[in-house]
Amino acid sequence: MLRKYLIERWSWISLxxxxxxxxxxxxxxxxxxxxxxxxxxxxxxxxxxILFIVMRYQKETKFYKSMDEWEADLDLSRITAAESPFEKIIEDSMTNQTEQLKKNASLHLMSLEKEKDELLSWIHEVKTPLTAMNLIIDRIEDEKLKAQLTHEWLRIHLLLDTQLHQKRIPFMKNDLYIEKVDLHSILVKEIKTLQSWCMQKGIGFDMDLKVPEVISDGKWVAFIIRQLLTNAIKYSDASDIYIKTYEINKQVYLEVEDFGRGIDPKDLPRIFEKGFTSTTDHQDHAATGMGLYLAKKAAKSLSISINVESKPGTGTTFILAFPRKNEFHQISCM
Incomplete structure (x- = not known):
């Protein structure tokens, strides 16, 4: 700051x-x-x-030092009050701009909330005829046609579900309910939902749940698991998917292992990025690149870490590491 002050006052010093x-x-x-x-x-x-410069430096830089240390978070209370007329001009300008930014942010937030509510309402409205459609499909006697319609119904259901959770994630911390979660029930329910797709591709499941329960939010854990299972099914053909849980140093782990095409090493660092699909099969128009991205964001809010191990042609393993019990209070305080 001293160097900047001397540069600012260099004309006076030169005179x-x-x-x-x-x-x-x-x-x-x-x-x-x-x-x-x-x-x-x-x-x-x-x-x-020199004495004059030292005294003026102390007096004139208080305001600018506080601005230099300001984190630009729209909170002006940490900035030292202006003393000189020029500092007052800057302070008034910053105050007016900050108030305008706060007003605009509030309007944008209200608009976003309205858009979210309208979209969520629309999704729930669509789910009603979608449920009725599922009941109608169950009454179809032609098994081939029934399987085709069920698969397309499932695609719509999963797309709506992803869109629903995408809109909820920014407000996820207001929607958490922490309890003991039965992983076996969640897995059975999710596998049953995906059953028609699995039968079409000849995929089975093998579960070994040494730890059947974790402490978390059941709804969001189910969403994360759903994304991992759909990802495993999408990139596998006629093979089993292994699901297991275990505990190491009082921390619970859940693994979802498939034997599909695997992930290219250069893609591994990017699979959780928004919109990223794959460089191996870039023409896969069915992929949205949102599933793993949303799963990662939801897991972060629950203090769950997601790791992935994969080799091209041999399959992929996703590993969920749930927080330890003595660490879990951090989630409630977030």
């Missing part, structure tokens, strides 16, 4: 130095003016000027 040199020069060429006296005055002027 002072020029005047002192002028006095010495005049005394040097005019023998009637005692040079010793002028040098003494210049020396005293330098001392006074």
């Amino acid at each position: 002072f130095l020029f005047l002192q040199l002028l006095f010495v020069f005049v005394a040097f060429i005019d023998s009637a003016i005692p040079l010793t006296s002028i040098l003494y005055m210049v020396f005293l002027s330098f001392i006074i000027f």
